[in-house]
Amino acid sequence: MLYGKIKEYRALLTFSSWSDALAAERAFEKLDCPYSPIPAPRSLSFECNFAICFPLGKIDLVKSLAEKGVPFVGLYEATDNGFIPWKGSTE
Amino acid sequence: MIYLDNAATTWPKPSEVINVMQEAFISGGNPGRGAHNVSLQAARRIFRVRETLADFFGFTEPKRVVFTSNATQALNQALFGLLRPGDHVITSSLEHNAVFRPLWALAQQGLEITEVRVDPESNEFPLQDFEGSFKSNTKLVVTLHASNVTGTLFPVADIGRIARKNYVPYLVDAAQTAGVFPINMEEMNIDLLAFPGHKGLLGPQGTGGLIVREGVHLNPIMYGGTGSLSESDLQPEFFPDVLESGTLNSLGIAGLGAALEYLKKIGIEKIRKREQELCQYLIDGLMQIEGIKIYGGLDAKTKAPIVSFNLKDVDSTIVGYVLEQEAGIIARSGLHCAPHAHATLGTLKQGVVRLSPSHYTTDEEIDTAIKIIRQVATGL
Numbered sequence: 001m002l003y004g005k006i007k008e009y010r011a012l013l014t015f016s017s018w019s020d021a022l023a024a025e026r027a028f029e030k031l032d033c034p035y036s037p038i039p040a041p042r043s044l045s046f047e048c049n050f051a052i053c054f055p056l057g058k059i060d061l062v063k064s065l066a067e068k069g070v071p072f073v074g075l076y077e078a079t080d081n082g083f084i085p086w087k088g089s090t091e
Numbered sequence: 092m093i094y095l096d097n098a099a100t101t102w103p104k105p106s107e108v109i110n111v112m113q114e115a116f117i118s119g120g121n122p123g124r125g126a127h128n129v130s131l132q133a134a135r136r137i138f139r140v141r142e143t144l145a146d147f148f149g150f151t152e153p154k155r156v157v158f159t160s161n162a163t164q165a166l167n168q169a170l171f172g173l174l175r176p177g178d179h180v181i182t183s184s185l186e187h188n189a190v191f192r193p194l195w196a197l198a199q200q201g202l203e204i205t206e207v208r209v210d211p212e213s214n215e216f217p218l219q220d221f222e223g224s225f226k227s228n229t230k231l232v233v234t235l236h237a238s239n240v241t242g243t244l245f246p247v248a249d250i251g252r253i254a255r256k257n258y259v260p261y262l263v264d265a266a267q268t269a270g271v272f273p274i275n276m277e278e279m280n281i282d283l284l285a286f287p288g289h290k291g292l293l294g295p296q297g298t299g300g301l302i303v304r305e306g307v308h309l310n311p312i313m314y315g316g317t318g319s320l321s322e323s324d325l326q327p328e329f330f331p332d333v334l335e336s337g338t339l340n341s342l343g344i345a346g347l348g349a350a351l352e353y354l355k356k357i358g359i360e361k362i363r364k365r366e367q368e369l370c371q372y373l374i375d376g377l378m379q380i381e382g383i384k385i386y387g388g389l390d391a392k393t394k395a396p397i398v399s400f401n402l403k404d405v406d407s408t409i410v411g412y413v414l415e416q417e418a419g420i421i422a423r424s425g426l427h428c429a430p431h432a433h434a435t436l437g438t439l440k441q442g443v444v445r446l447s448p449s450h451y452t453t454d455e456e457i458d459t460a461i462k463i464i465r466q467v468a469t470g471l
Contacts, residue, residue: 017319017329018123022138039126048135048319050126077118 005036010056011086013065014040014074015048024071027070033058044074044083045060053078056086092419093456098239098267098397098447099423100289100296108294111349115342122341123318133341140348141331147351148284149275150302157301157334158344162266163189165301169262170194170233176201178230181221181259183245184208185238185432190264198233198447202240210435211387217247219303225257227434236268240432240443241387242370242397244272245451251280259308267395270354271363282307293354294347297340309334314322335367362450364392366396368459369448375399376461380433380468386436386443399443402468407442414444418463422446 006012015021021037028035033054040051054061062075074082096104120133141153150156159165170193174180181199183192184206195202205224207217223231232254237244247263252327253406254261260282261406265274270291288298311326315336320327325331354362370391377383382403387394402410411424425442426433433439446460 003380017154017332018223018328019138019141022134023154025135026142033322037126050131080354 002078002080004038004053006038007052009034009036009053011059011075012038012044012076012078012083013052013054013062013072014044014076016071016073017048018050020049020071021050021052022049023074024065024070027050027065027068028054028061028070030068031064032060033060033061041083044076062086063076092421093188093444093452093459094421095448095456095460096421096423097449097452098290098395098445099298099365101291101293101449104293104295104346105353107314107349107353108346112295112342112346115345120341121338123317124338125318134344136348137288138200139340140344140351143348143351144300145302145353147274147281148269148286148302148467149277149285150304152305152330153423154330155303155305157303158332158339159285159299160297160340161299162264163274163283163299165299166233166262166264166314167189167193169283169285169303169309170197170231171312172230172334173260173307174202175230177203177228179203179205179226179228181205181207181224181229181232181444183234184359184435185211185235185240185243187235187239187264187266187432188428188430189266190235191277191336191429193429206431208435209245211238211243211409212436214388216246216249218246218253221250223252223342225259228453229257229259232259234261234263236263236265236272236274236399237268237395238381238387238429238432239318239397240436240445241429242394243387243398244394245269247281248279249353250283254282255280260304260395267397270350271359271366271395273359275443276302276304286351288343291458292347293350294341294425298347299345301334303330303334313337314333322394332369357450363396365450366448366452367391367394371395371453372399373446373448373457376457377464380461380465382468383464386438396449397444397445401441402464403439404469405471407438409443410444410464413467414460414463416449418459420460420463 120129121133269286288294317332
């Protein structure tokens with residue numbers, strides 16, 4: 001079941017730690033990209049319980065995040081049938 | 092009260108520190124525990140302080156700023172996290188018990204210690220003795236940045252360069268310098284930096300930290316909940332979680348963040364200049380008193396803002412007591428948790444009276460201190 005802003009944004013990043021997630025927030029702010037922190041779905045995350053959702057149309061920004069040294073563990077597209085790993089997503 | 096014990100803990104604190112702590116108290120939240128907004132806001136406050144501290148100490152990775160409850164805990168984490176029986180460590184004769192006691196405990200398990208004698212009365216620092224102390228099993232060099240007894244400054248960039256040349260990490264105890272002297276871990280070849288939040292950084296007690304350069308592996312000395320990898324019995328291996336189990340002192344850290352902003356606004360160069368001016372004024376005044384001995388040199392510009400002295404052979408604790416009783420002067424007297432430093436100075440029996448002004452101290456307060464010390468000396 002989709003919840004919160006993810007219903008609108010449809011892209012989700014998960015992290016191994018709060019610090020990584022908070023660093024990602026900083027990066028989103030610098031990129032002037034809308035985002036929203038949401039609880040990480042249990043089906044995806046067993047590491048940090050805080051995830052960030054953002055507009056699917058901005059998914060290329062993930063590359064920018066990696067370049068900025070902001071690590072994440074998963075990138076997903078949220079569909080009505082569940083979370084699908086984004087093609088070509090990197091660790 | 093004339094408060095001249097800022098080397099123990101600074102007082103007063105900037106009003107911003109108190110205000111921000113009050114706001115954090117009202118806001119609540121356990122940082123990193125749960126994904127609700129209250130927890131998130133608390134976590135953001137903590138993360139901002141990590142970023143500020145990393146920037147403050149010339150470090151690029153905020154995640155490797157680990158919060159502790161004081162510098163002692165940071166030093167224990169570094170020493171017990173790194174050293175094993177059979178290892179060798181190089182240190183100095185001026186260290187605080189926050190370093191000596193953990194090293195002594197580790198020595199009971201087989202740690203080998205080389206203690207380089209550093210004489211606060213000498214103008215020459217024995218860098219060559221550090222250089223000549225490395226062995227095949229040397230795993231760490233650990234020194235003060237400045238002595239808490241005499242204010243003697245260590246040439247940490249040079250010691251760090253020697254350590255790096257020998258592929259050995261360097262741990263610096265910045266208890267008396269953080270917030271007063273510029274510290275750039277990269278430029279000064281520092282691999283591990285331990286600092287208190289409540290001294291020169293002007294934050295509240297119960298705060299401090301350890302900054303760990305990438306590539307230095309430390310085993311945790313405490314295990315437990317981190318808000319991450321909750322399903323696992325294993326401690327996370329990533330920073331800061333690996334070394335930060337249990338709820339953080341989020342109120343104190345918020346206060347430390349406000350103190351750092353205050354320091355940035357005022358500028359630590361300005362603060363240091365003021366404190367050294369006050370120390371020089373104090374030294375010059377005290378030197379006019381017959382029977383006084385000042386330790387660690389007479390040039391305040393070469394020291395942390397500490398002036399330690401004795402009157403003739405009088406027990407320093409009596410002098411300290413009389414100063415408070417006569418004029419409300421708050422000084423630290425006796426031994427200063429650094430018995431090897433006192434042994435080096437020859438003051439193990441007498442101790443020393445230590446005066447440590449802050450930038451809040453006034454000229455008039457120093458005048459009063461000099462006047463009362465002169466009266467005490469005359470009455471002996």
